[in-house]
Amino acid sequence: MEKVGFTLIALLCCYSSTVYATKDYTLKYDLTSKTLNVSLGSKLILQHSPSSSMFFVGNGQVNFREFRGNFFINNYVGDKIPATSFTVNSTANSDIISFKTEQSRVKVTLETKDSHPLVVSFVTGPFFNDFWLRVVASPDERVYGLGEQYSYLNLRGRTYPIWTREQGVGRNKSNIVTFFADNLAGGAGGDYHTTYFPQTTFVSSRNLYCHYGGYNYAEVNLQPPNFHEIYVNGPVSSFYFQSKPDLKSLVGLLTHYLGTQPKLPDWVYTGAILGVQGGTEVMLQRYNQAKQNGVPVSGLWIQDWAGVLKTSFGSRLFWNWIWNQTVYPDLDNEIKLLKGNGTRVLGYINPNLNSNGDLYTQAAKGGYLIKKSDGTPYLTDFGEFNCGTVDLTNPNARKWYKEVIQTNMIDLGLSGWMADFGEYVPADGAVFYSNQTGREVHNQWPTLWAEVNRNAIDERNVTGDVVFWMRAGSAGTSKYTTLMWAGDQNVDFSYGDGLPSTIPAALNMGMSGIGITHFDIGGYTTAAQFQKFGQALVRTEELLLRSAEAAIFTPMFRSHEGNQPKANVQFYTNDFIEKSFGRLAQIFVHISNYTKSVVRDNHDLGIPAQRPLFMEFPTDDISKSVSYQYMFGSDLLVAPVIQGNVETMNVYLPPGDWKFIWDKNEYSGHNYYNVTATMGMPPAFYKKTSEYASMFSEIQTKFPPLPLPPATTTSQPITTGSPCTSGSSSSLGGVSISLIVYMYLICVILCFSPLKSFL
Structure with missing residues (x-):
């Protein structure tokens, strides 16, 4: 009789686990044993017991130090307090769980809403500023996504800070380039996790995803064998969970939830977008020469359309987004003539304004810039010139800058542009119109920047004809941007920061819901000042053409001259290279109907253009590796x-x-x-x-390969670093003195000028 009574009590305690028709998750709990499980179908998502808390709260301090877009983060953990007992109040629409901790109670709400079968929200009260959620994992589980991650495809076994910033130079701590960039260039070397586009969204091989709905600083710890731990600093937003039978449909749902990118304009597929600069005469010279050598040209990308600024380190772009008629005379007429011949002209813009420019004066007068506490514009040193940043939390500033894009770029006839930067918003010390802190708005900033650009083209009714591409991003950027690009890779074959890194970057972006990406053909980051030491980091013919080969099988075929154009091999360096480049561009055009169908699938179904093998072959074990x-x-x-x-x-x-x-x-x-x-x-x-x-x-x-001319030889670039998956590393003991001297001098220069400035 005593056993029967105990059984009845246990059943009554679990009665609240009844699944209501409006709930797509399952909650099971036992108040006696203080255990709780939350599942989606057969997949256990959250689990709590006295010995293993589902979440923790605490008090600590996160400190940020910034140097030209490179952020150095120190997360001091003070307390990490587990939950103990709990009570449950179930309704037809939700389950509200009140957890007890040592100092207070934490309210947890489980719901099915916003197209997700499980949404978990927390109210931690004013006592805590740190929060950790543990999601159930299996030891053999693989994890992908977290935005644009360059070093690894399977992210398991590491911790990833979620904070948009410069991607870093080298990005491999065993790499000599990264070593010197870190130690002599203010920490510009980066690491496996540094990226322009982090996102607190991961996709699991268990065919589920977890998305955090806030923009706070976060860390995703994928090292423990039995759980994934998500740390959030500051007020905690909701966590969204979704599960499907296969990864393709799962990622499709994620893409549609965050916002799908539009289909690209048809003209993008008609040839190469050539990165050229130097004025109208040079632009047309490059164009005519390319056409003569069989290069199909869909666009001419002139990033210096607003003029240049001379500094002690060379030419920089003048960040005043007004057509410079001295550098580009008669540009408006040439744009019309080129468009009539099937070639578009594209430009460049970012949300920063040179303090010596007309637009800065207008923005300061209108109160459109981020401010300091004394009400004056917050200026950032970008290397021998200071800039104010348009306050994208200010509706009036957004309207003004949108009209700058419309009047100065779209009305000029530009068919697209690089919408650069978005990572430099300071964590502390700046005042925003919205009264948010820099910590609160920093990760959201790229999405605000994307929205301004998208509104500009939508209101001019040129969406589908004008394309802009971005490097910085966060959750929701895909709703606005037409295209992403992988940022500033080294002009080499290094796995950490060269051509190879563009592949995991694109695949992880696709798994994060951003399915249309591309990269700079030929890379960007160049360091050739000390060629006499024999170790210069410069683009070779081989690197240029190999990256052009890879670009055939992406949505856009676009070249970049790099930060030191004269040091790099360019598509126009000689006729053989240009004809070889043109042949590859012809293949890109040849398969354009297929590429259009792939991009259409991304728009309609949310399936990324570039996909890991296992997305198409989920039962094949080798594909997973x-x-x-x-x-x-x-x-x-x-x-x-x-x-x-x-x-x-x-x-x-x-x-x-x-x-x-x-x-x-x-x-x-x-x-x-x-x-x-x-x-x-x-x-x-x-x-x-x-x-x-x-x-x-x-x-x-x-498209048979071109025969090599008798005098042509293929030079080899330096290869910095080894595959991130190999476990091998470079040893400083084997590095030549000339390389050390060379890298020291390079890094001294980098101390005074951001990499993006060598234009």
């Missing part, structure tokens, strides 16, 4: 050459029947193959059953 190959759409497997001096590639093909674009032979899947990968023949396979098979098969016959 492949990081530097990807699917471009559902039919095309791409294995870009991402190292120097490569003639063949060992490529893994998932299950199915495949054809290689360079020999048309059939290959059975679930196997590795050594295939030709000589310059100009990027390894790519298509499904035998693809409706685009005939188009892919024409590549070999229509």
